[in-house]
Amino acid sequence: MLAAGGPIMAQERHLFLVVCFVMLFVIGPVLLLTPLFAWYYRLSNTKSVYRPEWAFNWPLEGFIWIPPIVIVMVLGLFLWNDTHTLDPYKPLVSDKPATRIQAVALDWKWLFIYPDAGVATVNQMVFPADRPVHLDITSGTVMQSLLLPRLAGQIYAMAGMTTELNLAADHPGDFSGENVQYSGDGFPHEHFPVRALAPGDYAAWLAAARADPGRLDLAGYKRLAAAREVSGPRLFGTVAPDLFHGILDQTMPGVRSADMTMKGMK
Template identity: 60%
Template sequence: MMPEVTDGDSAVAPPLVQGRTRHRTRRARVLSAAVLLSLGGCGVLDHGMLGAAGPVADQTRSLFVIVCLILLFVVGPVLLLTPIFAWHYRLSNTKSAYRPQWGFNWPLEGLIWIPPIVIVLILAVFLWRGTHQLDPYKPLASAYPPVEVQVVALDWKWLFIYPDEGIASVNELAFPADRPVHLNLTSGTVMQSFFIPKLAGQIYAMAGMTTQLNLAASEPGHFTGQNTQFNGMGFQNQKFPVLAQAGDDYRAWIARARAGGKMLDMAAYKALSARSVQAEPSRYGAVAPDLFKSILALDDAGAHTAHKEAKR
């Protein structure tokens, strides 16, 4: 008969009791770790497209969820039947040896071909609708005119020009939360990809060309934008804050930019376009007329001098 163990006798507890105690301890640790991991994962949906904070990202998230649910009809049977078949035809189960009788089977052929065809057709319908609804060039419906912003991708920073306000900022995009934003994008260097996960999908910017993107925020907030196209050693630092502000805060932001007094002309742009990582955002209180058009008109040799010299 096993002796009773008290707190004072724990040091001399029988091996079986100690083993059970260690087992319970390990199990408690595993359960605790599982709980912590599950709690830590609760914030996953708040990041990126799944934490949509604007109408464009919200439509993208809805389309993504629908596609995932449809694809469950493909993944589900595979995940369910694979272990069932593996268990049923295991080596030790000699009564269920797999000895196929080759021949044509209409029900089996229908099961193989009809569901995939239906799934592809359903996905095609959603893709057609989503492609037109989420066209990045399509203006967003709003009672207010959009904020016009000209975006220039540089190494390794982003330049934002506000032509209607006559100001510019580096590595900081601000706009009023109650108005949509219309972006014209180009690159002063290699191809880059503009992406604000919580507000809109990514779109490429290329030298000598322009692309457009429309986005909006559902309410004031701070978000993160980035370049998702690798472009050299400073790629990982090419991120910028996105400020969706209340009307008064946005006007105050414009006033602070104008008070800075710096002028952004072609000479200042060429100095800015040198390859560097800018730790803090900066602003220009004035912008030369049609600077964005002048940047587009730069020849390849002038626009890519830094990259060409770096490759030599």
């Protein structure tokens, strides 16, 4: 989080630092007053006052209640604003169209489909660094959670449902992604490289991906999903049209993704 690689994580880092600063007003008095009280009321201090009948004190009550109330109000103000600003479904403002990627969580690997380019990757996500990225996310197995630590926060992937995530990279670079929801034996190995490329490099990568002889259709997807683990990244130069919705229909027959998005759930 502290080494933000994009605008979303930069905003989350700012919120984290604000919360840490505000919480100093909670932990600071505790750290200072605890040893002070222990020292003042030590057994050898005969000047400390013993008040067995003491029960109430207005200044002390104000000190106990007013600062926490102010702290909660300040945190609530920041969190309310940033919760809406950092809504994962909210598209990023840009003069360039977003790169669309459809992510599918499997045992124990990630499938990334590029519907506009007609290619797919396994255990590798690649996108251009000069524009936003829009992710549609689902699971072909148990519930998992996608985390791109330096680019965006985590969001869940659930079978038969679609969640969304918008992000961008500030510059070309290598990042990482992983599943952070325990999902069985292969969970410790379910992480993958994330590459943000310069426009020219991304165009060259797309050309190389399209030249790959691999083809992914619904039958191929079922074989891929049945494989317990896949070693290293894989490419598919051809992807069947609307494969993502076909995967959704496999886990929730007859229900389309538009009917089962987390944004529309009550």
